[in-house]
Amino acid sequence: MAAQIIFTLIAIAGIILFGLNAKxxxxxxxxxxxxxxSDQPQKRLATMLKVAxxxxxxxxxxxxxxLHLLVYVGFVIINIEVxxxxxxxxxxxxxxxxxxxxxYNFLIAAFELLALGVWLACAIFLIRxxxxxxxxxxxxxxxxxxxxxxxxxxxxxxxxxxxxxTMNAADAKLQSLQVGHYIQAGAxxxxxxxxxxxxxxxxxxxxxxxxxxxxxxxxxxxxxxYLPYSKHFHIIFAFPNTYFSNLEPKGEFxxxxxxxxxxxxxxxxxxxxxxxxxxxxxxxxxxxxxxxNLMNAYTxxxxxxxxxxxPANITGxxxxxxxxxxxxxxxxxxxxxxxxxxxxxxxxxxxxxxxYITREEIWACTSCNACTEACPVNIDPLAIIVELRRYAVMExxxxxxxxxxxxxxxENNGAPxxxxxxxxxxxxxxx
Amino acid sequence: xxxxxxxxxxxxxxxxxxxxxxxxxxxxxxxxxxQRITRDxxxxxxxxxxxxxxxxxxxxxxxxxxKRAGNEFLFQMQAMTNxxxxxxxxxxxxxxxxxxxxxxxxxxxxxxxxxxxxxHHSQLIQELINQGKLRAEGGESFKGKKITFxxxxxxxxxxxxxxxxxxxxxxxxxxxxxxxxxxxNGLCCGAGGAQMFKEPEKGNKDVNIERIEEALAMxxxxxxxxxxxxxxxxxxxxxxxxxxxxxxxxxxAEITARANGL
Numbered sequence: 001m002a003a004q005i006i007f008t009l010i011a012i013a014g015i016i017l018f019g020l021n022a023k024x025x026x027x028x029x030x031x032x033x034x035x036x037x038s039d040q041p042q043k044r045l046a047t048m049l050k051v052a053x054x055x056x057x058x059x060x061x062x063x064x065x066x067l068h069l070l071v072y073v074g075f076v077i078i079n080i081e082v083x084x085x086x087x088x089x090x091x092x093x094x095x096x097x098x099x100x101x102x103x104y105n106f107l108i109a110a111f112e113l114l115a116l117g118v119w120l121a122c123a124i125f126l127i128r129x130x131x132x133x134x135x136x137x138x139x140x141x142x143x144x145x146x147x148x149x150x151x152x153x154x155x156x157x158x159x160x161x162x163x164x165x166t167m168n169a170a171d172a173k174l175q176s177l178q179v180g181h182y183i184q185a186g187a188x189x190x191x192x193x194x195x196x197x198x199x200x201x202x203x204x205x206x207x208x209x210x211x212x213x214x215x216x217x218x219x220x221x222x223x224x225x226y227l228p229y230s231k232h233f234h235i236i237f238a239f240p241n242t243y244f245s246n247l248e249p250k251g252e253f254x255x256x257x258x259x260x261x262x263x264x265x266x267x268x269x270x271x272x273x274x275x276x277x278x279x280x281x282x283x284x285x286x287x288x289x290x291x292x293n294l295m296n297a298y299t300x301x302x303x304x305x306x307x308x309x310x311p312a313n314i315t316g317x318x319x320x321x322x323x324x325x326x327x328x329x330x331x332x333x334x335x336x337x338x339x340x341x342x343x344x345x346x347x348x349x350x351x352x353x354x355x356y357i358t359r360e361e362i363w364a365c366t367s368c369n370a371c372t373e374a375c376p377v378n379i380d381p382l383a384i385i386v387e388l389r390r391y392a393v394m395e396x397x398x399x400x401x402x403x404x405x406x407x408x409x410x411e412n413n414g415a416p417x418x419x420x421x422x423x424x425x426x427x428x429x430x431x
Numbered sequence: 432x433x434x435x436x437x438x439x440x441x442x443x444x445x446x447x448x449x450x451x452x453x454x455x456x457x458x459x460x461x462x463x464x465x466q467r468i469t470r471d472x473x474x475x476x477x478x479x480x481x482x483x484x485x486x487x488x489x490x491x492x493x494x495x496x497x498k499r500a501g502n503e504f505l506f507q508m509q510a511m512t513n514x515x516x517x518x519x520x521x522x523x524x525x526x527x528x529x530x531x532x533x534x535x536x537x538x539x540x541x542x543x544x545x546x547x548x549x550x551h552h553s554q555l556i557q558e559l560i561n562q563g564k565l566r567a568e569g570g571e572s573f574k575g576k577k578i579t580f581x582x583x584x585x586x587x588x589x590x591x592x593x594x595x596x597x598x599x600x601x602x603x604x605x606x607x608x609x610x611x612x613x614x615x616n617g618l619c620c621g622a623g624g625a626q627m628f629k630e631p632e633k634g635n636k637d638v639n640i641e642r643i644e645e646a647l648a649m650x651x652x653x654x655x656x657x658x659x660x661x662x663x664x665x666x667x668x669x670x671x672x673x674x675x676x677x678x679x680x681x682x683x684a685e686i687t688a689r690a691n692g693l
Binding site for chain 2: 060253260266282309311312317365369373386393402405416417423
C-alpha cells in the first residue's frame with residue numbers, strides 16, 4: 001500500500017511539474033507575433049502524418065534513418081508497456097494485462113525486441129557522436145551543454161532499456177520459481193539471455209525486479225521533466241511543428257502588410273490604410289519573431305542536417321542554420337526567465353541580434369532553402385534570418401555597403417546595377 | 432538580331448495582345464553573357480511562332496534582391512509599379528528568363544494585386560517539346576556529350592521545378608549525368624539572397640568554387656544552367672579552374688537554340 005501511495009505521488013508530481021514547465025514554454029512561444037497557420041487543415045494533417053509520424057524526411061540519410069526509426073518505434077510502442085506499469089503502480093497489481101493471454105506474450109516479446117533495438121541504436125548513436133566524431137555533430141554551437149545533452153539522452157535511454165530488460169529477466173526467473181504473485185505471463189526472447197547473470201536467491205531476485213521496475217518508471221517521469229530543458233523536446237514538438245509548417249512554395253517570402261500600407265499610401269494619396277498594427281519592421285529580438293519561428297526553436301533537435309547542407313557553412317562561413325535555431329531558443333528561454341523574475345516589461349539590454357546572432361551570420365545566407373529542405377521536422381531557419389535582415393535594413397539602415405549600393409541602383413535605375421533604364425532594351429540591337 | 436523583338440507598347444498601339452509576355456529581367460537585359468541567353472529565348476519564341484512581346488524599357492527590377500536583403504519597402508515599391516504596368520497591358524501569362532523573377536512574380540506579386548500565370552523559360556521549352564514544336568534538329572549535335580545540370584535554388588527547391596530543364600536536355604540524346612547534390616539537394620551557386628551584389632563573408636572557400644569542383648568532377652563537356660546568376664558564378668568557377676576550353680557553361684535556352692540551329 002505504501003508503494004502504491006509513493007508511486008501515485010511521484011506520478012502526480014511528475015505530471016504536474018511537466019505541466020507547469022510546458023505551460024511556461026507555451027507562454028514563451030506566445031510571446032511571438034501572430035501568424036495565421038489555420039488554413040488548409042487537411043493538408044496540414046497530411047503533412048504532419050507524413051513528415052512527423054511517417055518520418056519521410058529522415059530517409060535522405062539511410063543509416064540514421066534506420067537507427068532513429070528503431071528508437072522512435074520503440075518509444076511509441078513500449079509506451080503501451082508503460083501504461084501497464086502505471087496501472088500496476090497505482091493499483092498494486094502485477095502485470096495487469098496478463099489476462100490477454102497469447103496476445104500479451106506477443107506484446108511483451110515485441111517490447112523486448114524493440115527494447116534491444118533501442119539499446120543498440122542508442123549505443124551506435126553514442127559511438128557516432130563520441131568515437132567516430134561525425135562532422136555533423138560538431139561546430140561552434142555544439143560545445144558544452146548541447147554536447148552533453150545529446151549524450152545524457154542516449155545514456156538515459158540505454159539505462160531505461162537495460163532496466164526494462166533486467167526487470168523482465170528477474171520476473172521470468174521468479175515466474176519459473178513460482179514465487180508469490182509472479183504469475184506465468186509474457187514471453188521473453190531477449191531477457192531470457194540475461195537470466196543466467198542473475199542470482200538464484202528469491203529475495204535478491206525480487207529486490208532486483210522491484211528496483212528495475214521503480215528505476216524504469218521513475219526514470220520515465222524524470223525524462224519527461226527533462227524534455228523542456230533539452231533538445232529531446234522534439235519528440236512532442238515534431239507533431240505541432242509539422243502541422244503548422246509553411247505550406248507555400250519555399251521561395252515565397254511573406255509580404256509585410258504594414259509595408260503594403262505605407263507603400264500604397266505613398267503611391268496613391270487617396271488610399272485608406274487597412275487596419276494593421278504598426279510596429280517594428282523585422283526582428284531584433286525573439287518577441288519580434290512570430291510564434292511559428294519560436295515553436296521551431298523549441299522543436300529543433302540539433303541534428304545539424306541544415307548546417308551540413310548550408311552552402312555558407314560548407315565553405316567555412318560563420319553561418320550555421322542550427323545555431324540560428326539554438327540561439328533563438330536560448331534567447332527565448334532567457335527572456336522567459338526575465339519575465340518570471342522581473343515582470344513583463346523588463347529589459348535586460350540584450351537582444352537576439354548582436355548578443356546571440358551576429359550580422360556576419362545573417363549576411364552570409366544565400367536564401368537557398370537547403371536548410372529548410374533538409375530539416376526532418378520542417379523547421380525554417382531562413383524565415384528568422386530574413387526577419388533579422390529586415391530589422392537591420394529597415395529599422396537601422398545598416399547593411400553591407402555593396403548591398404546599400406544595390407538598393408540605390410534598384411531605386412534609381414530599376415536594376416541592381418548602375419545602368420541607365422534607357423539602355424534596358426539595348427540587348428535586342430546587339431548581337 | 433535577324434528579327435525585330437516586339438514590345439508591349441507597339442502591340443498595344445496596333446490593338447494587339449500577345450499570347451505571352453517575356454519578362455527579361457535585369458541580368459538578361461544588362462549582363463553581356465545573359466543577353467545572349469535573352470536573345471536565344473527570343474529566337475525560340477520567334478521560331479515556334481508564339482505571339483510574344485517584351486516590356487523593353489518599361490520593365491524594371493522585380494524587387495527580388497531588395498526583398499531577399501530585407502528591404503521590403505523597396506521590394507513593394509518595385510512590385511506595385513511593375514504590377515501597374517503589367518495590369519495596364521492586361522497581361523495574363525508571363526515567361527521569365529530568370530528563376531528569381533519567376534519566383535517573385537509567381538509567388539509574391541499575387542498578394543499585391545498581380546495575378547498572372549508565370550512560367551520559367553525551361554518550362555516553356557518543355558511545353559514546346561511536348562507539343563512537338565521544338566526538337567533537337569537542324570543544329571549543333573549534343574549527341575553523346577556529357578552534360579550535367581545545376582539546379583537553380585529559386586527554380587528547384589523554391590518552386591519544385593526539377594523536370595522541365597531536364598526534359599530540354601533529354602531530347603538531345605546526350606549523356607546526362609547528375610551531381611550528387613542535385614534536385615532538392617542541389618547546392619547553391621553562391622549568388623542567391625542578394626549575395627550576387629556583395630563580397631562573400633569570411634570563409635575558407637567561395638561557394639561557386641565548391642560547386643564547380645563538384646560539377647567538374649563529373650567530367651562534363653557542358654554544365655547546363657537555368658539562371659543568369661548561376662551562369663555568372665559557374666562561368667567564373669570554370670575560368671578560375673582554367674577549364675574554359677574543355678567545359679562550356681550554357682543555359683538551357685542556349686542549348687535548345689543551338690540544337691535547333693537558331
